[in-house]
Amino acid sequence: MSHVTLVRHGQANTAARDERSYDRLSDLGRQQARWLGEHMRGTGERFARAYRGTLTRHRETAEEMALGLEVVADARLNELEYFTMAQLCAEQHGVAMPESREAFILHLPRLFTIWREGGLEGAPESFESFESRVGEALHEIACGEGRAVVVTSGGLIGMAMRVTMGLGMGALAHACLAIENSSVHRFQPLATGLALTQFNAVPHLEAPGRAYARTHL
Numbered sequence: 001m002s003h004v005t006l007v008r009h010g011q012a013n014t015a016a017r018d019e020r021s022y023d024r025l026s027d028l029g030r031q032q033a034r035w036l037g038e039h040m041r042g043t044g045e046r047f048a049r050a051y052r053g054t055l056t057r058h059r060e061t062a063e064e065m066a067l068g069l070e071v072v073a074d075a076r077l078n079e080l081e082y083f084t085m086a087q088l089c090a091e092q093h094g095v096a097m098p099e100s101r102e103a104f105i106l107h108l109p110r111l112f113t114i115w116r117e118g119g120l121e122g123a124p125e126s127f128e129s130f131e132s133r134v135g136e137a138l139h140e141i142a143c144g145e146g147r148a149v150v151v152t153s154g155g156l157i158g159m160a161m162r163v164t165m166g167l168g169m170g171a172l173a174h175a176c177l178a179i180e181n182s183s184v185h186r187f188q189p190l191a192t193g194l195a196l197t198q199f200n201a202v203p204h205l206e207a208p209g210r211a212y213a214r215t216h217l
Helices: 027-042 056-065 082-093 101-116 127-142 154-165 169-178
Strands: 004-008 049-052 071-073 148-152 184-190 193-201
Touching: 004 127, 004 154, 027 056, 049 056, 056 071, 056 148, 082 101, 101 127, 101 169, 127 148, 127 154, 127 184, 154 169, 154 184, 154 193
Parallel strands: 004 148, 049 071, 049 148
Antiparallel strands: 004 184, 184 193
């Protein structure tokens, strides 16, 4: 098995209230991705393979990182449809969509629980389907030759942690809430499977004058 590095996309459209509107990088998101690519090249980080989801923000992040590799697009690496499910949750359970980060922190674990219990009629996919596709994609990438980098989204990274570490629902929600834009997460192969060795690293944003560029949404 090979080392796998997951990268969350750069900041997207923070004012969006639906999937389509959210799916594009902001100017800051592009800069975050460029800084990450520069940092990796500057530290001698080399990858044999590169992957991304098929969403626009995944493609734009990979392009700005300038990985120097052919990047394989795989829809299994796409994010869960948070906005779609939040709207369904509001309509079916009276749980209002959050208007602030503080409200979002309370909303996400409740949404995840309702989703997992099958309480969202018409959801784009089931919780079990999301968990399965993430596990399958991660396993296949880890079985390839050489180190791999994957540009994806926060929800998928959180689910990768659940798959490899057995996180409960509360811990899964907390992990997703903590993940920063353009952050790096690494999994190391062991005889018994993949182990998380780095979580939420943003070394490219730790230089003086870049504190403003650390974002979650």
